[in-house]
Amino acid sequence: MKDLKAKIAELKKKFNSVSARVKDEKSLQEVRNTYLSRKRGELNLLFEEMNALKPEKKSQAGQMINSLKSYIQERLEKLKKEIAVKERPVRKIDLTLPGEKGYCGAPHPVVLFQQEIEEIFLSMGFSIEEGPEVETDYYNFEALNFPPHHPARDDWDTLYITDDLLLRTHTSPVQIRAMEKRKPPIRIIVPGRVYRRETSDPTHLPMFYQVEGLVVDEGITFANLKGTLERFIKTLFYEKIKIRFRPSFFPFTEPSAEVDIECIVCGGEDEKCRICGGSGWKEILGSGMVDPQVLKNVNIDPEKYSGFAFGLGVDRTAMFAYQIPDMRYFYENDLRFIRQFALK
Amino acid sequence: MRISLDWLKDYVKIDRDLSALISKLDMIGLLVEDWEERDSDVILEIETYANRPDTLGHLGIAREIAAVLGLNLKEQNWPLIEIEQETSDLIDVQIWDENLCARYCGIIVKNLKVGPSPDWLKKRIEAMGLNPINNVVDVTNYVLFSTAQPIHAFDLDKIAGNKIIVRKAGESKTLRSLEDKNIALSPEMLVIADEEKPVALAGVIGGEESAVFEKTQNIFIESAYFDPVSVRKTSKLTGIFTDASYRFERGADISFPPQGALMAASLLTQMGGEATKEIVDVFPKPRKNKTVILRHKRIFELIGLEIDEKFTYRTLSRLGFQVEIQQEGTWQVLVPHFRIDVEREADLIEEITRFYGYDKIPATFPPLRELEPSLDKNRKRVNKLRQLLFSLGFDEVLNFSFSDPEEEASFKTKRKPIEIRNPVSSKASILRTTLITGLLENILWNRNRGAEGIHIFEVGNIYFWEKESSREQARIALATTGLIGSTQWQKKSKETDFFHMKGTLESLMSDLRYEPFSFQEKDHAFFEKGHSLALLFKEEIVGYFGLLKKNLLDSYSLDDAVWAAELNLSMLFGKKPQSFQHVPVDRFPSITRDVSFIVNRSITYQEIKEVIERLSIPHLKTFDLYDRFSGASIPEDKVSLSLRFVYRNPQKTLLAEEVDSLQQKIINVLKKEFNFQLREGGTEVPSKVRSKKK
């Protein structure tokens, strides 16, 4: 029995040294035959030796031999895998062949830009509100302080459906609808399509997108309007952009302001700049403090509450930001144009 | 408004250089849009606003400049050469409609020789971009561009009965214009008439018969105030828009007519005429100046900046307001007549802020007192849907809401279109009732420019009448035609087809968790018979898709097949999607079995699917069609289908024998139901995954 134990130990040692030298399938097979062959394999010889033992020792010896057997089997199995990996043929490939291209569709630039605008205002605590495009004269004009027959209406050349129904000329009617619906504080933006009776040319379209904004609360000031719009513009363009607020007129705000930003193309250096005409400024927003009459029209007390409103043309601003020379490109839907915005 | 710098200097001393002046003007809201040098003068193009008719003349602009520079306006002197005749002895002025004409002034200039203007006047007129005509016309234009007060000159000798009557046209039907055309009058229009007939359209244009011509000697000068709305209506009805009507419809200065008449008469007497004594001034109901209360603390409350009381006082005074201090912090402000825009405290605050400088106002952020709940869930859904479509290779387009009624009609949407009364073009005279027309335009555009595969979508509204009210419905439409992807060395592009569209819609519905959804074979006006399906969710049709009809494609000159889909997003988003829930992942391995068989073409996949589903085979997790082909090896009326079945028991590892017997059950039933012929899988052939053919 002692003999057998020693033999097993020696066999294991021998196996370890032999198997360490196995390099390929052939030498592996040799080792396997040496140890595991059913006829003359070393292990079988051990089993035969075991059979000669007394029955009470047999089972203990059997356990020892079996454990060596599974050790050898596992080891050989592992070697087999290692050799397989080593011997796998590696074909040379042409690494210079082009890579496989995927394809992804592209967003429309106006939608893309509108969403950029929306994201900025959402981050400032605004929520998004919508309203009808087919609007009444009351919401589009009268409630916004455009009396009937007032020349101010000429600046908003209108497409009419009936005497009373029209295609909204701005997103401002949603201001009125929002203020009718709920009490201040109100902090909304209104994106959407608006319409003008204009023939298409490089800078005019009969339909375009606008984003309107409205903030109404106690103690809202012109300074708040400036702070909000400056933050917005700096986020949309860049932090150091020059911004100018300039007095203007809108029937539904008082005081009113137009907002100009520095020409990002020429910086005012090019007298013939086709973006700014050499002035160095580009108008991008209309804004102002909500006119007290507009607040009264929706039963909000202008002595208690104040507010500001603003609006910007999405297409026009996108045109400026992406330096697109012709507004009509947006609605030609040439895929060679649109696909560029997959990169944005 | 064109403004001459030389002309401005008649009213105010300007010693700044041009760029400093322009930036001052910009700062107070008189935006200089353009400027040009002209001889020794500079012509500015200044943006003016609908509420500021006072800035439609050099005097008004000069007043603003004086205020911003802290200067006084120069005194103006208008001497007359008079004759010993009272104006009112020579002409009888009557206002019959005081509502439409609140004030009418006149003066007569006799013995004038009509001829060319002196050079200084010609230069002024030319600076306004006009051609000098004669001294009379040039003088009236000069007064208008100087002061914004329109002036009209009549040939006195052609005024019948020496009467000027301001009345509605009433029975009078026409007025002969200078171009020898008859202007049709409507009864409500305000006219200037003599004893017999209208001689001018009040505030708009004069008539031919009373017009000054080269032989005119005696002139009646009109300087009046007409009702803005009346002038605007007359202008719009007759289609005649003049420099005069432009100013009257915005609101003239009711205090100014005598001064206007005096200026014109003075200039004409300097050119040889002689004026009558005393201006006729018919002003039935003189108006008081408006008064507005200004509480100084409101400036801070609205603007967010303390402005010095002295500054406020000075600015308002320079602009022509009279300020009386009622009590500490509360002022009574008397508004000059030329400032028709100032009626309320807020209007005064704008004036003060404008001159103080918007740039001096701090930029602060409004306190966020409350956060509103997000109102727009649909925005998120639309975005998810867009992202999915991008990943599937669809490009986004946007089309105008307008549509061509003829084009729309061939689509037979059955929705009553909304017509535009004054469209820009007859081809854009209704609002779209489907998004597909736009997509076809886009396909045509891109086809003509060489695109081989066009896969596009648009999210937008359609518009239609529902009974008496207009409806707007959010939709998504998709169209696909031609090759998908570009051909590459190890990946070939393929032609799009019905199932590309179907799969897109399936992923779209699954991604938004609008499950379970189903399809139903249904004919639709857009699609070829037998090539369209309706998409249903919660028993309602949310949209259709299919192969567009040949005749529709023909009308866009499109030869290749186009598959399109249109879904009603308003309806879909109105329904609740399946709520999201985590599902435990498989702990035990699944077993896959493939089977291929040949069946009659007439048997639909749906039928086979339903039979399998009805069996409710335990542990059958999914099954799917992974190959379908017909060809040489298969009889004409048959088709080969390959299905893959996946089995799994969530509790334990399934045994191969168990699965085999379940699989055999399915095969047996399919054999019985559809009389199919087994190709691979099941007991007749050992199971293995058959490689994809084609």
Ligand SMILES: [Zn+2]
């Ligand atoms: Zn520029």
